[in-house]
Amino acid sequence: xxxxxxxxxxxxxxxxxxxxxxxxxxxxxxxxxxxxxxxxxxxxxxxxxxxxxxxxxxxxxxxxxxxxxxxxxxxxxxxxxxxxxxxxxxxxxxxxxxxxxxxxxxxxxxxxxxxxxxxxxxxxxxxxxxxxxxxxxxxxxxxxxxxxxxxxxxxxxxxxxxxxxxxxxxxxxxxxxxxxxxxxxxxxxxxxxxxxxxxxxxxxxxxxxxxxxxxxxxxxxxxxxxxx
Amino acid sequence: xxxxxxxxxxxxxxxxxxxxxxxxxxxxxxxxxxxxxxxxxxxxxxxxxxxxxxxxxxxxxxxxxxxxxxxxxxxxxxxxxxxxxxxxxxxxxxxxxxxxxxxxxxxxxxxxxxxxxxxxxxxxxxxxxxxxxxxxxxxxxxxxxxxxxxxxxxxxxxxxxxxxxxxxxxxxxxxxxxxxxxxxxxxxxxxxxxxxxxxxxxxxxxxxxxxxxxxxxxxxxxxxxxxxxxxxxxxxxxxxxxxxxxxxxxxxxxxxxxxxxxxxxxxxxxxxxxxxxxxxx
Numbered sequence: 031x032x033x034x035x036x037x038x039x040x041x042x043x044x045x046x047x048x049x050x051x052x053x054x055x056x057x058x059x060x061x062x063x064x065x066x067x068x069x070x071x072x073x074x075x076x077x078x079x080x081x082x083x084x085x086x087x088x089x090x091x092x093x094x095x096x097x098x099x100x101x102x103x104x105x106x107x108x109x110x111x112x113x114x115x116x117x118x119x120x121x122x123x124x125x126x127x128x129x130x131x132x133x134x135x136x137x138x139x140x141x142x143x144x145x146x147x148x149x150x151x152x153x154x155x156x157x158x159x160x161x162x163x164x165x166x167x168x169x170x171x172x173x174x175x176x177x178x179x180x181x182x183x184x185x186x187x188x189x190x191x192x193x194x195x196x197x198x199x200x201x202x203x204x205x206x207x208x209x210x211x212x213x214x215x216x217x218x219x220x221x222x223x224x225x226x227x228x229x230x231x232x233x234x235x236x237x238x239x240x241x242x243x244x245x246x247x248x249x250x251x252x253x254x255x256x257x258x
Numbered sequence: 259x260x261x262x263x264x265x266x267x268x269x270x271x272x273x274x275x276x277x278x279x280x281x282x283x284x285x286x287x288x289x290x291x292x293x294x295x296x297x298x299x300x301x302x303x304x305x306x307x308x309x310x311x312x313x314x315x316x317x318x319x320x321x322x323x324x325x326x327x328x329x330x331x332x333x334x335x336x337x338x339x340x341x342x343x344x345x346x347x348x349x350x351x352x353x354x355x356x357x358x359x360x361x362x363x364x365x366x367x368x369x370x371x372x373x374x375x376x377x378x379x380x381x382x383x384x385x386x387x388x389x390x391x392x393x394x395x396x397x398x399x400x401x402x403x404x405x406x407x408x409x410x411x412x413x414x415x416x417x418x419x420x421x422x423x424x425x426x427x428x429x430x431x432x433x434x435x436x437x438x439x440x441x442x443x444x445x446x447x448x449x450x451x452x453x454x455x456x457x458x459x460x461x462x463x464x465x466x467x468x469x470x471x472x473x474x475x476x477x478x479x480x481x482x483x484x485x486x487x488x489x490x491x492x493x494x495x496x497x498x499x500x501x502x503x504x505x506x507x508x509x510x511x512x513x514x515x516x517x518x519x520x521x522x523x524x525x526x527x528x529x530x531x532x533x534x535x536x537x538x539x
Contacts, residue, residue, distance in 0.1 A: 039298055058291070065287035070279055216294075 042206045047184055053177030053210050057170055061217035064166045067159045068224040075231050078111045078156065082238055085112050089242075095120060111152060112239050116246060118148035123250055134254040141250055145243045152239055156232040160225060167221035174214020181207025347387075442516070443524040449512055454530070458503035461495040464534045470497050474504060474528040478521055480513035488529070500532040 043054060088098065099120050102109055109117065122144035126137045185203020189195050358376055362369050471489035474482055485504050487497050513525060 062287050062291055065290055066280065066283045069283035069286045073279065073283070 039209065042202075042209055045202075046181060046206045046209070050177045050181045050184075050207065050210055053173055053180075054213055057174055057177075057210065057213040057217050060166050060170050060173075061213070061220075064163055064217060064221045064224070067163055068220060068228075071159060071163075071224070071228050075156065075228060075235070078235055079231070081111045081113070082235060082242075085116070086242065089116070089246075099124075110155075111235075112242055114152060115145050115148045115239055115243050119145040119243065119246055119250070134251075137254055138247065138251055142243075142247055145247065149236070149239055149243060153232075153236050156235055157229070160229055160232070163221045163225040163228070167218050167225050170214045170217040170221070171211075172214070174211040174217075177210025177214070178207040181210065351383075439517075439520045439523065443520055446512065446516060446520075446525070450510055453507055453510065453512075454503050457506045458532075459499060460534055461493075461499050463493055464496050464499070465493075466534055468493060468496055468534055470500050470532045472500055472504060472530045472532065474530060476510070476513065476521075476525050476528060478513070478518065480510040482508055482510070491532075496532075500530075504530070 043051065046054070099117065102113055102117055119141050123137065123141040126140050182204055185200055185207065188203065189200055192199055358372070362372060365372070468491040469489070470487065470491035473486045473488045475484045477483055482504060485501050487501060490497050513521065516525070
């Protein structure tokens with residue numbers, strides 16, 4: 031069987047018009063990039079989750095907070111997630127205490143602000159690239175559909191000059207055009223699934239961070255007011 | 259200040275880490291796509307078989323046009339028959355000649371006479387042949403004429419039949435039209451009856467079974483020109499109430515929309531029967 035006779039997917043793609051080919055290229059790239067994001071996000075978020083659990087375990091094991099801070103100082107590399115919140119809050123707290131701020135409310139306020147900043151940064155990190163997944167999920171079916179419509183338009187325009195229009199004269203063009211839709215869906219479906227999953231996971235993690243920050247600030251609050 | 263520097267260094271460091279992380283992700287994604295492309299390309303191989311089956315159908319379609327040409331060969335068999343006949347005649351001649359030669363060999367003395375005889379025979383045969391051919395031609399001509407006459411007759415019959423058919427069709431159409439007209443008239447009458455019923459206030463003396471017939475004269479605008487009681491119910495109050503009901507309406511607006519032919523046949527003079535149980539024509 032000759033390569034040209036059999037309707038292999040490559041010959042379909044090669045025979046397609048330039049615009050359809052461009053659409054296919056865009057969709058293929060979108061699919062590759064979205065899969066890169068999916069893998070990276072999956073790894074990052076699962077690591078963040080395990081770190082969060084680990085840190086919470088060590089935090090509530092009754093360890094001295096200074097020691098915990100120093101532990102983080104040693105392995106400064108790879109400090110991530112909830113530990114950043116803790117470190118930001120604790121650093122600010124100890125600095126304010128060292129500068130001799132007498133007003134406990136001012137100390138608490140500063141600490142909480144520092145933790146809020148760290149939380150916002152962590153949130154940003156967790157939700158990075160999710161917007162790209164969302165836009166791939168929502169737009170790529172349309173791009174694919176556009177390619178298909180364009181291809182079918184072309185194949186029907188070619189049909190206008192043919193006297194005996196049979197299915198065999200239209201079918202290759204339509205098949206060719208439908209490849210674009212298939213690719214669009216192929217790019218969109220994993221992106222939708224991944225976006226939903228990752229955004230939910232990010233939300234859960236951020237909630238966890240926030241509750242941790244609250245708990246930590248309550249501990250600090252107790253410390254400030256008891257020492258007074 | 260020191261914190262800003264720290265963040266900047268962290269970011270630089272992050273970039274490297276980020277690259278390391280993304281390297282794995284990129285490789286995984288590329289591998290996945292290559293795998294999918296290979297799978298799709300393999301799965302596609304079985305598809306083109308069906309394409310070969312499609313092409314013979316065109317040839318089938320062309321065969322239909324060949325059938326239309328089969329009428330031509332009908333002329334050929336006649337020719338063949340003619341040729342056969344002449345060939346047979348020739349053979350006969352040959353046989354006769356051979357017999358004559360044999361006789362000549364046996365009776366050499368009478369050869370000349372016989373030859374003369376033979377020549378005469380030949381002449382006679384030729385004359386016969388000519389006669390036969392003429393007869394045949396005449397017969398053919400006659401047959402053709404007969405056929406022509408038959409065809410003419412048939413055509414005349416056909417024309418007559420068609421005319422009869424057309425007549426019948428026209429009659430049927432008329433019937434249908436009349437039926438349609440009757441149906442539309444009925445619908446208008448129903449509407450009118452409803453209108454009249456709304457405007458009819460029956461006197462208390464009206465009883466069941468009382469019947470009163472009114473004749474209306476209408477014009478195409480729907481205006482009622484005159485109302486006459488043609489058959490009284492025996493109760494003058496009842497008759498008057500019926501008359502009053504029609505006069506109260508005065509003009510049937512809905513008659514304006516009606517096709518004029520229907521109006522002329524059904525509504526120019528309308529007879530209404532008033533019956534207290536229900537209102538009817």
